[in-house]
Amino acid sequence: MKKCYKNALVTSAIAAAALMMASQAFAAHTDPIVLKDADGAALAPGSTAAYSAKQTCGTCHDYNAIERHSYHAQLGANQHFGFNPYKNGTWNAEAANGKPWVSSPGHVGKW
Amino acid sequence: MARLYPNVGATPASPGFYEDTNSNSAYDAGVDYLVNDAGNRLSLTDGTTNLYIKSTGTIRAQNVNPVDFSAPYDYGSEASFKAGVDLSMAGMMRDCAECHVGGGAMEYLPKVPGTNLATTPRTELRDATFSGYNVWNNFIDQYDENEDGVTGEVLSQDYSQTGVLEMDCLMCHMEGFSWEARTEAIRKGKFDASRVTGAGLGTATSGTVVAYDPTAVVVDDNGTAGNPADDRLVLSGFVSSRIMGAPPSENCSTCHMDMHAVDWKKRGDYWGVPYEADVHGAIGCMGCHERNDGQNMTAILGEGTVPGTWTGAANTALGHDPAKGVAPYSSLWNNNDGTATKNCAGCHKPAPATETYDRYGAVDPTAKHEALGLTSVILQSGVAGVKDKSHLDIIECSGCHVRKLGHGPAPAAGSGNHSLYEWGTGGAMVDGTGADEEGRLTDHENLYVERTMEDNLALAWQGGKLIKANALTTMFWRDKTDTGVDINADGQAGGMDAVNPSHIRDANKTVGLHALTEDGTITAAEIEAQRQAMMSYLPTVGINVTGATLKLNFMGVMFKVNHNVNPASSAWGAGGCTDCHGADKGFYNGPYELKGRDLNFTYAASDVVPLTMVNGTQPSDFHPTLYAKPSQGDNRSIALVARGASSLRNIDLSEALWETTLRVPIQTTQGGVVTTRTQYVDYLNNRVDAVHNRHVSTGFGKCTNCHDNGSGGIDYNLVSAATGLLDKNGVQVAFTYTPDPLGNPGTCSANTCHGSYGFSTTNKAELASEVSVTAQLSALSSANTDLTVTLDASRSTCTHMEPAAIESEPDVTVTDPCTFSWDVNNDGTFGDDAAQGIVGGNGTGTVVVEYATEGDYPAVARVTNSVTGETRAEAVTAKAIIVENPSVQADFTKTVNAATKTVTLTAAIPPIAIPENPTPVKAYIYWGDRKRTAVNDAMALTAGVEHTYTKSGNYSIRVEIVDSAHISTSFTPAEDADLSVTLP
Known part of the structure; x- marks a missing residue:
């Protein structure tokens, strides 16, 4: 069960937040955001292909750089150490002592 | 659990990681030194004392068999895959990715750790060619993707049909993004389509095919009206306007701070609560998690926004990341912990502001902290009794300011108890003995693994500071057999392997069982039934259980808590020292329940075993990184046993802070040496008397306000005229304090604060209503025994105040036991009863003294309230006389x-x-x-x-x-x- 409760902020909080939102909003999305497929082609009217974030957002933003170094994306994928069964004898993983099945300090490869 | 890549190599024949000082190709105890990876000798913390090898047995090489990243690990067969895997990468895409944004190993095959990804191409999963049974091309069916009513089977993964979980930018940046719609899609393997459904742009037809909503995705003529060949699909203006630079807090909270989200479970955090439950709601998540390094994170092509420190590999530099604090046990990317982080002091510090980031007008709490005595250097970092730290030095902000107050659910109708299906809950357990009702492999959501979080938090050491923490206890099955059985089929026997959760789910399903906590009651019979179900099921997936002994384990983890900051007026200590110091105050002491609040839990003693051993020999049910204070030893763990005789027990909060017997005795700063946790807690409980607490709670708590030695230091033996303090008329306070020779509160001269505020000009430095001890003492010389005097303090009184049962009624006075100590010979020493001639008494308030010679003796009784710890002394003159008539002398x-x-x-x-x-x-x-x-x-x-x-x-x-x-x-x-x- 996943519940989402979106309680409203108190009035003062709303006012304060509204003031800040002005600085948070993108000012650059004045041009149309063209949806593109995985190959980078713009989707034509009537297309049923799911858009690619990499190609669509990547038109203006450095998707590759963002993805390569964002802990929300990598989740330890580039810290994968494998099972390393002989680390400290037969017991430990390099990623977590006492847990030979753990192969990364990040989520990718963690039990 | 799943194996991503194979390792290569075998156990090296030659030992390693010691310095072969005598070059005999073998280690020699007491001769060869331990060394690190670089070959440098390991030493004690003094940096000079090198460590010898102690072992007399064979030393294992500490070599690491490298991972072969050329091809994913091939399980070889469907059966082997089913035996050894619960969540493959393709499985994680359907389960874990409900919160993880895509990218990384969900889009590309990983590379060797440390690879510069900016210069080394990776293989996209769309383009990868797989063979055999690996974690990218197969998964264990968890959400019945093929809709055959069966879970636990091995299904193949085809990226041409599902698409790929690219990093979904809008999951964070689009206002109104639907976590639920995206989750529904990914659980069915509709990865490309999940980006469309989550953003509300359309519906999923298959993994890669969608039907766009024409109000959200519109046709744009690309500036060439009338030329349909140039037409294209674009986001509507309304959709585009909802894409934000700083992620809306509601998007963060869907994964972090909504009910059942990760930080709700680990820490009881919740977003969107009233001001009194979190004063920072108005500034949003990024108000605090904004980086303080001034980096522009928008990363627009051609604008040079990628920091030069980016390598693409794991390092301490932040990339396109919000800053995060230093959270023990968090494992997103620990290398980034604390990098460019504002923390509380980033905003709450003295003006002027020189930072590039916004401080939102945060108050500077320094003066208030000083007034409460929290900056006075009266604590110690070590164990020698040397005062070198203040309360602020030793307690992190969250320790006092996060109480989750006003954060509790409303009472359930008619029950008087709070419902746990409301905000303000979280903790207490993760049940790894079965799937939850949605199909996740463990259950952390049912009513019986939860607790009320309001004012129900623990403390733990992080380095030399106390942090607020929530103990989350995970219950799971392990095979206690240390060798010979490979219960999770990971190719390695031993290590008390945990049973694969997908196997537990399938074993339960086979015989109609469920997660143990699901119905709110766990009995030894239920535990045994589940054990037998697993022992019967595991052989059907090829796991040999001969010799296996399945036991329940509990792993307690102290997750750091620093969200949901209450107003300062509600902080621990706002009411004075006795907010925390005293018996069972609930700050560092008092009972703390580990199990779910409404869970009825009993087990047989043979059902459970310790999680691990810490400090070499001590069994513990908490993660070994539950560290003691550093002065007790570097990386010294606290062995904290959660298992009671037949259920998870309630611990005392102090058990998470100090070992039962202190490894290093502590010379306290105001008392003697303590050697046990109990002694130390008693010492802390009795640090504050009513006089001090009254001054602290009214804002005069800085020690040097009253105990200034003239140069800004503290001298507790005098009370100085306060400097800078004003009376109610705005006149600087000046007074003369006359100490009491017995150590009782002294008296203040006229023109004091007391006088200004309406008390008599000369006052006892206390208020009568707060006095909890009144000492009375009398002396009666014996009428028939020479030199013998009876000292009687039994008429002394000890009391404290407690709230009345009815809130509107005045507080009630409760009588407490008094304890007594004596100095009957005026030598200033108490307690040496025999040496000072005490020969009898009633053991409490009366003593009989036999003096050596005739004369008058000042005698003092010190009376202590055994509940409040407050002490007062009273003196009297004892007359030692000869009552048997003396002969005339001539x-x-x-x-x-x-x-x-x-x-x-x-x-x-x-x-x-x-x-x-x-x-x-x-x-x-x-x-x-x-x-x-x-x-x-x-x-x-x-x-x-x-x-x-x-x-x-x-x-x-x-x-x-x-x-x-x-x-x-x-x-x-x-x-x-x-x-x-x-x-x-």
Whole structure:
């Protein structure tokens, strides 16, 4: 069960937040955001292909750089150490002592 | 669990990681040194004492068999895959990715750790060619993707049909993004389509095919109206306007702070709560998690926004990341912990602002902290009793400011209890003994693994500081057999492997069982039934269970808590020291429940085993990184056992802070040496008396306000005129404090704060209503035993105030036991009863003293309230007297006139030492010639009495003096030679 409760902020909080939102909003999305497929082609009217974030957002933003170094994306994928069964004898993983099945300090490869 | 890539190599034959100092190709205990990867000798923290190898057995090489990233690990068969995998990467895409944004190993095949991804191409999963059974091309069916009513089967993964989980930018950046719609899609393997459904742009037809909503995705003519070939699909203006630079807080909270989200479970965090439950709601998540390094994170192509420190590999630099704090056990990317982080002090510090980031007008709490005594250096970092730290130095902000107050659910109708299906809950357990109702492999959501978080948090050490923490206990099955059984089919026997959760789910399903906590009651019979279900099921997936002994384990983890900051007026300590210091206050002491609040849980003793051993030999049910304070030893773990005799027990909060027996005894800063946790907690409980707490709670708590030694230091032996403090008329406070010789509160002269605020000009430095101890003492000299005095303090009173049962009624006075200590000989030492002549008493408020000599003795009784710890002293004069009448004393001299045969006898009679003693009254002199002189006033002897003999000879004189008690004392030549006379 996943519940989402979106309680409203108190009035003062709303006012304060509204003031800040002005600085948070993108000012650059004045041009149309063209949806593109995985190959980078713009989707034509009537297309049923799911858009690619990499190609669509990547038109203006450095998707590759963002993805390569964002802990929300990598989740330890580039810290994968494998099972390393002989680390400290037969017991430990390099990623977590006492847990030979753990192969990364990040989520990718963690039990 | 799943194996991503194979390792290569075998156990090296030669040992390693020691310095072969004698070059004999073998280690020698006490000769060879331990070394690190770089070959440098390991040393103690002094940096100079090198560590020898202690072991006398074979030392294992510490070599790491490298991972072969050329191709994913091939399980070889469907059966082997089913035996060894619960969540493959393709499985994680359907489960874990409900919160993880895509990218990384969900889009590309990983590379060797440390690879510069900016310069090394990776293989996109769309383009990868797979063979065999690996974690990218197969998964265990968890959400019945093929809709055959069966889960747990091995299904193949085809990226051409599902698409790929690219990093979904809008999941964070689009206002109104639907976590639920995206989750529904990914659980069915509709990865490309999930980006469309989550953003509300359309519906999923298959993994890669969608139907766009024409109000959200519109046709744009690309500036060439009338040329359909140039037309294209674009986001509508309304959709585009909802794409934000800083992620909306509601998007963060769907994964972090909504009910059942990760930080709700780990820490009880919740977003969108009233001000009194979180004062920071108005500034949003990015208000605090904004980086303080000034980096532009928008990363627009061609604008040079990628930091030069980016390598694409894991390092300490932040990339396109919000800053995060230092959270133990968090494993997103620990290398980034604390990098460019604002933290509380980033905003809450003195002006002027020089930072590039926004501080939102945060208040500077320094003056308030000083007023509460929190900056006074009265604590110690070490164990030698040296004061070198303040409370702020040793307690992180969250320790006092996060209470989750006002954050609790409303009482359930009719029950009087809070419902746990409301905000303000979280913790207490993760049940790894079965899937939850949605199909996740463990259950962290049912009612019976939750607790109320309001004012229900623990403390833990992080380095030398106390952090607020929530203990989350995970319950799971392990095979206790240390060797010979590979219960999770990971290719390695031993290590107390955990049973694969997908196997537990399938074993449960086979016999109609469920996660143990699901119905709110766990019994030993249920535990045994589940054990037998697993023992029957596991062989069907090829796991040999011969010799296996399945046991329940509990792993407690202290997750750091620093969200949901309450207003400062509600912080621990706002009401003075006694907010925290005292018995069972709930800050560092008091009971703390580990199991779910409404869970009925019993097990047989043989059902459970410890999680691990810490410090070499101590069993513990908490993660080994539950560290003691550093002064107890570097990386010293606290062995904290959660298992009671038949259920998870309630711990005392102090058990997470200090070991039962301290590894290093502590010389306290204000008392003696303590060696146990109990002693130390008692010491902390009794640090504050009513006088101090009243001053602290009213804002005069900075120690040097009253105890300034003249140079800004603290001298507790004096009370100085406060500097800078003003009375109610705005006049600087000045006064003279007269200490009490007994150590009781002294008195203040006129023109004090007390006088200003309406008290008498001379005041006891306390308020009568706060006095919890009144010492009374009397002394009674014995009427029949010499030098013996009874000192009686039994009429002393000890009390404290407690709230009345009815809120509107005044507080009630509760009588407490008093304890007593004595200094009856005025030497300043209490407690040395035998040495100071205490020979009896009733063991509490009365003692009997036998003095060595007559005299007046100042005697002091020190009375302590055994509940509040407050002490007061009272003095009295004890009179040690001789009550058995003393003999009259007399020293005779004689003058002889031989010619006249006249003798003059004179007596020196000393004055009476004690007025009550009898005095000489009458004397009779027997001259030895059968003549007698009666002296009616005995004191006439001091002037001399003449007698004339009639003939020569030797005479023995006897004098009898009768005193006022009618007692006659005789003096003869035997007592005084002058009473012998010779006449020639």
